[in-house]
Amino acid sequence: MKLLLTITGAITALIGSKSALAEYTLNMTKGITDISQDIYWLHMMAFWVCVGIGFVVFGAMFYSIIAHRKSKGAKAAHFHESTTVEFIWTGIPILILIAMAIPASKTLVDIEVLDKADMTVKVTGIQWKWQYDYPEEGISFVSNLAQSSRDVIKASPEEREAVHNESDYLRSVDNHLVLPVDTTVRFLITSNDVIHNWWVPAFGVKQDANPGFINDAWAKPNEIGTYRGQCAELCGKDHGFMPIVVDVVSKADYAAWVESKQAEKVAEAASATQAWTEEELVAKGETVYNANCSGCHQKDGSGIPGVFPAMIGSEVTNGPAEYQIGLVLNGMGGMPAFRMLSDTDIASVITYERRSFGNNGSVVQPSDVTSAR
Amino acid sequence: MSSTTAAAAHDDHHHGPEKGLLRWVKTTNHKDIGTLYLWFSFAMLLVGGAFAMGIRSELLQPGLQLFEPQFYNQLTTMHGLIMVFGAIMPAFVGLANWLIPMMVGAPDMALPRMNNWSFWILPFAGTILLSTFFMEGGAPAFGWTFYAPLSTTFAPDSTDFFIFAVHLLGFSSIMGAINIIATVLNMKAPEMRLMDMPLFVWTWLITSFLLIGAMPVLAGAVTMMLTDRNFGTAFFDATGGGDPVMFQHIFWFFGHPEVYIMILPAFGIISHIIPTFARKPLFGYSSMVYATASIAFLSYIVWAHHMFLTGMPVAGELYFMYATMLIAVPTGVKVFNWVATMWKGSMTFETPMLWALSFVFLFTIGGFSGLMLGIAPADIQYHDTYFVVAHFHYVLVTGALWGIIAAVFYWLPKWTGKMYNEGLAKVHFWLAMISVNVTFFPQHFIGLAGMPRRIPDYALQFADFNFISSIGSFAFGLSFILFTYIIVDCIRNGKPAVARPWGSAKGLEWTLAAPVAYHTFDEPPTRAEILAESQHS
Numbered sequence: 001m002k003l004l005l006t007i008t009g010a011i012t013a014l015i016g017s018k019s020a021l022a023e024y025t026l027n028m029t030k031g032i033t034d035i036s037q038d039i040y041w042l043h044m045m046a047f048w049v050c051v052g053i054g055f056v057v058f059g060a061m062f063y064s065i066i067a068h069r070k071s072k073g074a075k076a077a078h079f080h081e082s083t084t085v086e087f088i089w090t091g092i093p094i095l096i097l098i099a100m101a102i103p104a105s106k107t108l109v110d111i112e113v114l115d116k117a118d119m120t121v122k123v124t125g126i127q128w129k130w131q132y133d134y135p136e137e138g139i140s141f142v143s144n145l146a147q148s149s150r151d152v153i154k155a156s157p158e159e160r161e162a163v164h165n166e167s168d169y170l171r172s173v174d175n176h177l178v179l180p181v182d183t184t185v186r187f188l189i190t191s192n193d194v195i196h197n198w199w200v201p202a203f204g205v206k207q208d209a210n211p212g213f214i215n216d217a218w219a220k221p222n223e224i225g226t227y228r229g230q231c232a233e234l235c236g237k238d239h240g241f242m243p244i245v246v247d248v249v250s251k252a253d254y255a256a257w258v259e260s261k262q263a264e265k266v267a268e269a270a271s272a273t274q275a276w277t278e279e280e281l282v283a284k285g286e287t288v289y290n291a292n293c294s295g296c297h298q299k300d301g302s303g304i305p306g307v308f309p310a311m312i313g314s315e316v317t318n319g320p321a322e323y324q325i326g327l328v329l330n331g332m333g334g335m336p337a338f339r340m341l342s343d344t345d346i347a348s349v350i351t352y353e354r355r356s357f358g359n360n361g362s363v364v365q366p367s368d369v370t371s372a373r
Numbered sequence: 374m375s376s377t378t379a380a381a382a383h384d385d386h387h388h389g390p391e392k393g394l395l396r397w398v399k400t401t402n403h404k405d406i407g408t409l410y411l412w413f414s415f416a417m418l419l420v421g422g423a424f425a426m427g428i429r430s431e432l433l434q435p436g437l438q439l440f441e442p443q444f445y446n447q448l449t450t451m452h453g454l455i456m457v458f459g460a461i462m463p464a465f466v467g468l469a470n471w472l473i474p475m476m477v478g479a480p481d482m483a484l485p486r487m488n489n490w491s492f493w494i495l496p497f498a499g500t501i502l503l504s505t506f507f508m509e510g511g512a513p514a515f516g517w518t519f520y521a522p523l524s525t526t527f528a529p530d531s532t533d534f535f536i537f538a539v540h541l542l543g544f545s546s547i548m549g550a551i552n553i554i555a556t557v558l559n560m561k562a563p564e565m566r567l568m569d570m571p572l573f574v575w576t577w578l579i580t581s582f583l584l585i586g587a588m589p590v591l592a593g594a595v596t597m598m599l600t601d602r603n604f605g606t607a608f609f610d611a612t613g614g615g616d617p618v619m620f621q622h623i624f625w626f627f628g629h630p631e632v633y634i635m636i637l638p639a640f641g642i643i644s645h646i647i648p649t650f651a652r653k654p655l656f657g658y659s660s661m662v663y664a665t666a667s668i669a670f671l672s673y674i675v676w677a678h679h680m681f682l683t684g685m686p687v688a689g690e691l692y693f694m695y696a697t698m699l700i701a702v703p704t705g706v707k708v709f710n711w712v713a714t715m716w717k718g719s720m721t722f723e724t725p726m727l728w729a730l731s732f733v734f735l736f737t738i739g740g741f742s743g744l745m746l747g748i749a750p751a752d753i754q755y756h757d758t759y760f761v762v763a764h765f766h767y768v769l770v771t772g773a774l775w776g777i778i779a780a781v782f783y784w785l786p787k788w789t790g791k792m793y794n795e796g797l798a799k800v801h802f803w804l805a806m807i808s809v810n811v812t813f814f815p816q817h818f819i820g821l822a823g824m825p826r827r828i829p830d831y832a833l834q835f836a837d838f839n840f841i842s843s844i845g846s847f848a849f850g851l852s853f854i855l856f857t858y859i860i861v862d863c864i865r866n867g868k869p870a871v872a873r874p875w876g877s878a879k880g881l882e883w884t885l886a887a888p889v890a891y892h893t894f895d896e897p898p899t900r901a902e903i904l905a906e907s908q909h910s
Binding site (some may be wrong): 035042046060065068069071074078091163164193210213233238239267 | 611
């Protein structure tokens with residue numbers, strides 16, 4: 001019954017929304033790097049080769065089906081062997097394949113061999129978010145699925161319009177990766193937990209993020225704009241909810257962005273030294289919790305029995321604070337380490353966990369986290 | 374006096390099947406065991422199909438409607454595992470049990486008691502696998518490829534049951550493969566030479582060697598998982614000096630031969646059906662045998678084309694790209710031979726032929742997308758998208774499954790001694806043929822547009838084609854209700870079939886009465902009989 005409702009709902013939505021129909025694409029993106037355009041060319045070349053072979057093979061097959069049928073009085077011939085013919089149709093495909101392999105090899109070498117990069121970004125996959133580090137600029141931040149998408153994922157059938165009104169549903173994040181145009185960027189890609197895959201179709205970059213190993217990839221974006229991608233390797237429950245958004249900006253805008261990020265970092269370090277009130281910590285902690293923790297431990301702190309522990313009434317959230325700080329900083333088993341969050345963020349999220357969901361643990365100050373690091 | 378005793382002894386030898394349910398538990402008869410395999414795999418096909426319906430219902434429109442993401446991942450994982458290990462593989466073993474002894478003029482399989490075991494392991498393995506749904510933490514949710522460390526450090530407790538089930542399934546497959554090799558090489562009629570054997574026998578003989586080579590590797594992979602999970606080893610854990618990518622190498626060293634395990638027997642089936650309804654001998658019998666052997670060999674040396682994005686060195690990528698593209702050559706030879714068999718034939722289009730022609734058409738489309746995927750730079754954009762999902766459903770559904778359905782319609786009159794309803798069977802064919810394309814063809818588009826696979830919810834630009842795909846899948850699902858009716862109706866009410874219902878069919882199995890006796894070929898066929906029924910005369 002629920003299914004029937006869903007189907008009828010979907011049909012109405014499909015007919016009702018003109019915008020949805022206008023957005024679909026049939027083919028691979030050409031992208032905005034030389035490599036992505038080479039890949040597109042290879043894709044179309046392979047496609048047309050297949051169309052050509054298909055035309056010949058299916059042509060012969062359907063001609064036979066139409067012309068050589070018993071109902072038309074066709075009498076069966078008796079030939080059933082020809083070494084010459086077998087040689088021909090072994091040889092011709094080999095030649096076609098060689099012709100395809102030459103440009104493919106060239107592009108592959110172009111992709112894999114990079115002499116010199118202008119800058120480096122380290123990309124770390126974490127269940128289910130991306131962390132970006134600019135080691136030379138000293139910038140580091142985490143990029144989560146935007147709250148506006150999170151809010152409508154489970155919209156009821158009556159509220160379905162909410163999903164359709166959310167532009168870039170599941171393809172928007174809170175913190176964008178920002179890169180300068182016309183600059184060769186080397187990506188160092190790794191993971192903190194399971195295997196992820198960092199994929200930006202417009203760059204022609206898709207590379208596995210393996211825990212304990214670093215892979216590299218590179219891109220030189222030619223056009224300013226916003227480009228979206230997704231994690232492309234099953235990485236657990238919220239694999240479908242860790243998008244990638246890259247802003248390619250002018251070099252001047254990039255320099256300004258770097259400056260503002262660095263200033264942000266200084267301000268944050270200063271805020272970690274002062275004492276916060278419980279209300280301030282809980283308010284900030286809720287945002288941090290929903291972005292970083294609710295994927296596993298659930299928004300209401302109930303967890304998933306047997307997989308993700310509950311926050312409610314837990315020995316951790318009601319026990320000594322030092323233990324919980326250590327857990328969040330260093331991780332344990334399936335729980336990732338959250339060292340990349342600032343001391344303020346960690347203190348506030350721990351306080352939120354210890355003072356909400358009916359828990360009665362103590363308040364944790366940013367300075368407690370600083371000394372625990 | 375002595376002749377009476379001999380006749381009595383002879384009668385005793387020709388006992389029929391035992392009465393009651395125990396017949397099926399204790400049977401060592403290849404026909405009974407074939408029937409058991411086929412019904413088991415059909416049941417699993419319906420279970421795996423039900424999971425697919427769940428998946429497509431969730432994907433009908435954007436937003437999460439029916440399932441939590443974790444449960445959705447359980448559905449995709451179990452759909453893959455059940456279809457591969459529960460439906461397709463056992464169905465082909467069932468066909469081998471029924472057909473190989475009859476095709477080589479043998480009285481039964483070489484190792485009948487082991488045959489009984491290799492079947493009866495399956496229901497237990499399947500039950501263990503499905504029971505994980507009811508365990509705390511749910512069923513395995515890491516995809517049928519179960520990449521570490523998602524399947525080790527980060528997996529639910531039920532994973533250990535999954536590992537045990539995979540071990541059992543592996544035992545069953547290896548025993549089945551040993552039995553088929555022993556039957557073909559030792560039990561075929563003394564007058565039958567290797568190059569007289571029908572192609573279904575040839576393809577299964579080669580497949581058996583793939584099984585014996587590949588299944589122990591899978592067993593090794595899951596055993597390492599087991600010790601990583603429970604006994605403190607770190608094969609796949611970098612913090613202990615292991616490597617998660619090594620898991621993928623081991624898995625795909627099994628996994629790539631595995632996909633040919635699922636398609637080679639179908640190649641054999643199609644090579645029987647097309648000559649029958651084109652009324653012309655199979656074109657290029659020996660090149661078909663050599664092509665099958667070449668595909669099997671190549672299948673062992675291309676595994677890392679599933680892993681172009683793991684961070685392989687460029688030399689490795691180049692090698693695996695070239696080796697992969699090479700597979701197109703013997704596969705192409707097979708398709709060309711089938712078309713040449715049709716050429717200047719006198720074709721009719723009974724149901725088995727419709728399935729076979731549809732196989733050639735749609736499997737080739739799957740082959741084309743396979744060739745595109747083999748081009749390593751382009752694979753960067755295809756990898757782990759719906760383009761891959763479309764590709765492997767074209768080769769596994771409209772390839773492997775189509776071959777099985779074609780075989781069922783082709784040999785059903787021989788097995789049951791009855792004819793199915795031809796009109797209804799054609800309706801079923803067209804329903805399945807159209808709906809399967811509505812389901813899977815649009816997935817090429819959403820894959821190219823950038824939708825990753827194994828996600829329970831998607832961005833709005835993928836909505837239209839997902840909707841079409843889901844509607845197609847519901848129709849495809851319904852077509853199996855009609856299929857069930859046609860088979861049951863044939864068994865219960867079908868009109869009696871003659872021994873050779875397809876007048877132009879060749880093969881020793883057609884020399885036997887319909888319905889076929891419980892025991893056949895007590896006396897091996899003569900050289901003349903073998904030559905008269907061979908595929909290349």
